[in-house]
Amino acid sequence: QVQLQESGPGLVKPSDTLSLTCAVSGYSISSSNWWGWIRQPPGKGLEWIGYIYYSGSTYYNPSLKSRVTMSVDTSKNQFSLKLSSVTAVDTAVYYCARLIAAYWYFDLWGRGTLVTVSS
């Protein structure tokens, strides 16, 4: 079955860049779908970060756009997130998910990874 798995450092220093990767198994990332990142601060709600197509096209949440970069590596069947100039407010569980863009919903999610921003 299709699985998504986030990976990356669990601790990032303030002002540094957060980097995460989402490995997709059981499904080719090059098939027609978009791939997204969503985050959830501890005890709070979900926030959409952005999404990327296998060709590299991207759309970012306007509130994070200046700090977000997403990329895709079809040879490794994975996509990545970089968030620059992080502060404590960026501490959250980060999820990757498959976006069915034609109808605007995320149908498959990774288990999530907690990233803490602290010195």
Next chain:
Amino acid sequence: QSALTQPPSASGSPGQSVTISCTGTSSDVGGYNYVSWYQQHPGKAPKLMIYEVSKRPSGVPDRFSGSKSGNTASLTVSGLQAEDEADYYCSSYAGSNNFVFGTGTKVTVL
């Protein structure tokens, strides 16, 4: 864009029904039939329960139903069961390739 508004909590006894509202604007919920609902148990990833306002993915019990009127969407859980106790989030397309989630509702089974 601002988060969609949901009540912080809702509750019901086993077997009863509970309805959660999700209020947006004409630029998101009211403007598109692209409202979805997610269930999240503590420490777990969200799970898709409803998409396109009222459609259920395979495997989701028909106790879960969705609807929309104007700028407000609703999720109804009928015949509440203990395993339905979770947080629920709505989401909607907001135009111009933007997306927005709701504030979340904690459902308690009494």
